[in-house]
Every structure is written in C-alpha cells, then in structure tokens.
Amino acid sequence: MSDPNALTADQTTTAGANASVDHGLLWLDGDLRVVGHNATYQQLMELDGELETFIGRPFQELLRSLQQRGEFVDGEVERYLSDHLPILRNRESFKVERVRPNGVALSISAVPLPGGGYVYVYHDVSETRRLRELQRRSAKASVIAMANLAEHRDADTGIHVLRVARLVGQTARKLMMLGKFRAVIDEEFIERAATASILHDIGKITTPDHILLKTGELSATERQTIQEHTTIGARLIRQAKLTMGDNPYLDMGAEIALTHHEWFDGGGYPHSLAGAEISLAGRICTVADVFDALTSHRPYKTPWTAQQALHRIQEKSGSQFDPAVVAAFVEVIKERETACLFPWDDAMSVGNPRIDEQHRILIDTVNQLAGVGSLHNHYAVAMIIDELLVYAAFHFDFEEKLMSSADFPHFDEHQRMHQEFVRWVEDFRDDFIAYGKKALGEPVLAFLKDWLKQHIFEEDQRYRPFVEKLAI
Ligand SMILES: [Fe+2]
Ligand SMILES: [Fe+2]
Ligand SMILES: [Fe+2]
Incomplete structure (x- = not known):
C-alpha cells in the first residue's frame, strides 16, 4: 500500500517551487507512484504541464509516455523496469548515467526515503x-x-x-x-x-x-x-x-x-x-x-x-x-x-581470397554493432566503431594498392568513395563519443549496412576483371 503520509510537504513540492535547485527531483511513493517533482526536473526533461497528469499514477506510465516521445530507445524502458525496479523494491539505492536525445548527460540516483517512498535525483553532468x-x-x-x-x-x-x-x-x-x-x-x-x-x-x-x-x-x-x-x-x-x-x-x-x-x-x-x-x-x-x-x-x-x-x-x-x-x-x-544485420553472401566474392576475407571481417564488424546489448552500451559501440575505422582504413589501403597495380580505370572515383565512407564514420564517432550528440540507432545501422552491401556487391565487383588479369 502507498503511504503518502510518509512524505513531507517539502518532498511533494510540485512544479513551480524549488526553481533555484540545480538538481531535478522526482518523488515516488512506496508503491512507485509519482507524487511530485521540482521545476528543475521539469526543465531537464523538457516537460511542461503534462507532468501533472502523472501525479498519483504508476512511475511505469510516466516512463512509457516518455518512451513514446522518443526519450528512450527500443527496449530501454523494459530493461530498466526489469533491472532497476527490483533494486528499489528491495529498498536499495542505485545510480546510473544516461544521455538524453538532446545530448544532455544526466546522472540519476534513486534513493529510498527513510519514511517510505523514493526520490530520484537528476544532475546535468554533460560538461564533466x-x-x-x-x-x-x-x-x-x-x-x-x-x-x-x-x-x-x-x-x-x-x-x-x-x-x-x-x-x-x-x-x-x-x-x-x-x-x-x-x-x-x-x-x-x-x-x-x-x-x-x-x-x-x-x-x-x-x-x-x-x-x-x-x-x-x-x-x-x-x-x-x-x-x-x-x-x-x-x-x-x-x-x-x-x-x-x-x-x-x-x-x-x-x-x-x-x-x-x-x-x-x-x-x-x-x-x-x-x-x-x-x-x-x-x-x-x-x-x-x-x-x-x-x-x-x-x-x-x-x-x-x-x-x-x-x-x-x-x-x-x-x-x-x-x-x-x-x-x-x-x-x-x-x-x-x-547478431546479424546482413550475412556474407558468396555472390559478394571479388575473386581474391584476401579481399573476400577482409570484406567478411568488415561485415562482421558492422554486424557486431547490431549485437545484443551493444546498441545500448556506449563503450561497446565506441570500441566497435574504432575497430571499424581502423579495419576500413587497412582494407581500403590494401584494395587501392591492388586496384592501382591492376590499372583499374575508375581508381580515383573508387578511392573517393572509400574516403567519404571513412569521413562519415569518423564524424559519427566524434559526435557519438565526445558529446553524446548522436545515438546509434536504426538509421546509422541502415546506412552502414547499405553502404557496405552496395559497395561490395557493385563497386568492388567492377575491379574484379582487372584484378583477375593481374593474377594470371
Ligand atoms: Fe602474447
Ligand atoms: Fe572498395
Ligand atoms: Fe572493399
């Protein structure tokens, strides 16, 4: 049962008061229902009057509504509910850090209150x-x-x-x-x-x-x-x-x-x-x-x-x-x-076993990004992107040397495509890592997948006859 009396008047302050406090506060009762919040919470989450409609309703409903606005990526709320709510129900505290879609990094602590109920404390930690x-x-x-x-x-x-x-x-x-x-x-x-x-x-x-x-x-x-x-x-x-x-x-x-x-x-x-x-x-x-x-x-x-x-x-x-x-x-x-965005297909072969193997590794690396858990894990994504960049640079260099020694007539154009791809991935990495501006979502995965598929299936096939001649 909820015990609203366990919360003091201060704790149930709603929007409008406490505007000077630099951390956002959200209070839940013992049954994990929303009982109040301060103005900073409202500002940090960019919420207006709609927040009031959640007072007295389960916290899950607030999270689901935020999810509909695009606050969370697919599955994030479900994972949060199954991983973190049991901790609160055990009356233990926890702390997490997450980046909002607008790039603001929040440190979020959830703490059980001595008289029952819980308080969530939100800090903007973007600069740190x-x-x-x-x-x-x-x-x-x-x-x-x-x-x-x-x-x-x-x-x-x-x-x-x-x-x-x-x-x-x-x-x-x-x-x-x-x-x-x-x-x-x-x-x-x-x-x-x-x-x-x-x-x-x-x-x-x-x-x-x-x-x-x-x-x-x-x-x-x-x-x-x-x-x-x-x-x-x-x-x-x-x-x-x-x-x-x-x-x-x-x-x-x-x-x-x-x-x-x-x-x-x-x-x-x-x-x-x-x-x-x-x-x-x-x-x-x-x-x-x-x-x-x-x-x-x-x-x-x-x-x-x-x-x-x-x-x-x-x-x-x-x-x-x-x-x-x-x-x-x-x-x-x-x-x-x-985890497989797209599998290797024998039709992708360019007739050179070294290049085919390198293409397999590139595809495998992009597939890793879609892997269970990695989509939502900042460090894992950062590591895979680094790997993709290093490997793409290594592979493109290898391929370009081969094309040039085979006198492939579209060398310049092909090299430009490689360079554009590397630049795109570098830009994505910088936004992702330094400022949390960009998240890894479906559009990014689709871009990587489509680029690689198209490049290996079509562009790389064009040098095949020249490289084959070289081998003879
Ligand atoms: Fe070793
Ligand atoms: Fe290529
Ligand atoms: Fe290639």
Missing part, C-alpha cells in the same frame, strides 16, 4: 562527461599509438589487438551480468581492461622477425625469446608510464602484458602463476587472444570457425583458462553469432 571522454580518448589514443609501433610488422595484427580489446570488454561485462567477481568488476574495470588489453603483445617489438614470423618448429632458445615478450612488455609499459604520467590504462596494461600467457593450472609462463594469482584482466585477455588467433587468417593456416575455436577453448577450460571466464566468453560468442 565531455571532459572525461576527451581525456579518455587521448589516453586511449596513446595506447593505440604504442601498440601500433609494436605491430607495424604485420598490418593485420593491428586489428587483432582491437578485436581482442572488444572481446575482453564484452566478456568482462558478461561476467558482471552473471554476478561473477563482484568485488573487482565494475564499469571502470570493464573499460580499463578492454583498452589496456590493446597492449598485451607490446613486448613483441623486441622479438626478432626471424623468430616471430617463423612458421616451422621453434628451438628451445627461440621459444624462450618469444616468451620474454611478456616481461619485456610489462617493463616497456612501466617505462612509458614514467614519461606519459597519469594514463589509467598503463598499470593494467602492464599487468595484462605480464600475465596473458599464464595458465589457470599454473602451466603457463613467465611465472607459472595459477588461479587467482593471475590478474583477472590477464585471465580474460588470454581467452580472447587465443580465440582471435584461432579464428584469424595466418600465413600458415586457414581461419577456424567460431564453433571450432570455442570447442578448443572449452576443452582447455580449467587447465589453460579460468572456467568462469570461459563460461562468460561462450555466451558472448553465442550472442555474437545471433
């Missing part, structure tokens, strides 16, 4: 968030620049680290949703571990080419040299920290570089650590790293399917890998497999 994002971007850019130096010998591996980073983020998030490692995993850990994992192989910068790129059996000394990439990587990152100063990714990056080849049963290197002795970020990174290596093209092997790679990882659960991490990882990949 903008500065935080800019700082995060520049810290991440330094990390990517460092990794690129180490990966320069094989352009393909530059994208490998970004894919691993995304998988690390998704797996950490899944672990959090499954209620695992509660003491360690929060939003900050997820973001930090994902970006820091970009540095996992940075120590390979010192591994000589003849060992790193060797396809045959390695000698004992060669194996030892390769294994040193873990300790060398951690040392390089710690040295970078001395000059770069306060970069939140470097401590965790060093931890991951050092531990990503340790085995859960103690059989790994460099320190034969076992179980919880290995940092959690390292335990997550190792699964993502092995999966990505198995499913990628290498000069000496064709890529495994996701199913084959998952099977191998499950076989090694408990020996090489942490079983809890494996369980979460399996879920992530299964969800990924169901």
